[in-house]
Amino acid sequence: MKLVIMTQPTFFVEEDKILTTLFDEGMDNLHLYKPGASPMYSERLLSLLPETSYNKITVHDHYYLKNEYGLAGIHLDNKKKEMPKDYKGKFSRTCTCISDLCEMKKKAEYIFLANVFNAQQHNEKANSLLANDDIISAAKKGLIDKHVYALGGVTIENIKIAKELGFGGVVICEDLWNKFDIHNELDYKDLINHFEKLRKAVS
Numbered sequence: 001m002k003l004v005i006m007t008q009p010t011f012f013v014e015e016d017k018i019l020t021t022l023f024d025e026g027m028d029n030l031h032l033y034k035p036g037a038s039p040m041y042s043e044r045l046l047s048l049l050p051e052t053s054y055n056k057i058t059v060h061d062h063y064y065l066k067n068e069y070g071l072a073g074i075h076l077d078n079k080k081k082e083m084p085k086d087y088k089g090k091f092s093r094t095c096t097c098i099s100d101l102c103e104m105k106k107k108a109e110y111i112f113l114a115n116v117f118n119a120q121q122h123n124e125k126a127n128s129l130l131a132n133d134d135i136i137s138a139a140k141k142g143l144i145d146k147h148v149y150a151l152g153g154v155t156i157e158n159i160k161i162a163k164e165l166g167f168g169g170v171v172i173c174e175d176l177w178n179k180f181d182i183h184n185e186l187d188y189k190d191l192i193n194h195f196e197k198l199r200k201a202v203s
Helices: 015-026 039-048 050-056 064-071 100-103 135-138 159-164 188-203
Strands: 001-004 030-032 057-060 072-075 091-095 109-112 149-150 169-172
Touching: 001 188, 015 030, 015 039, 015 050, 015 188, 030 039, 039 064, 050 057, 050 188, 057 064, 064 159, 100 109, 159 188, 169 188
Parallel strands: 001 030, 001 169, 030 057, 057 072, 072 091, 091 109, 109 149, 149 169
Antiparallel strands: none
């Protein structure tokens, strides 16, 4: 099972140091996700990371950064977004509707299936994947496979469920970044330790 780490949506002071350490510890798929931010800040962050990490980074928005820094690929956050003109290279997409999953899988290296554990439904059990009949049905039909990664509310506690349903990977954001207070902390040891636990959980 693949482990994808998604950046915090905002930039912060210790970010380059933490990401560099995560790469040193074996992170091999980082999604640079900074919605609404100026590309200048993404460029600055990339310039502070080791060049050996660039081929492990996928960028959301500001797709020109892919070629400029030799990044792994680009990610399209919704089905309305079009591929950059004449783009050739690896790309992935986010799918928010299971009915679109089959078609989207044909056109991308891998798909993030959104809202897996924090499903956007008016339902008291919406945060439980086991209560989501659509996902369970999709798994039984084989729609969920090694090319589909679980996104949304994934934690170290529910990785096992995602694995049992056949997801090829998980996308981690809050479960990692909530181990570090970007406003008040400098010591990110707890975050690195949690990353190690995540790596073991997906192996």
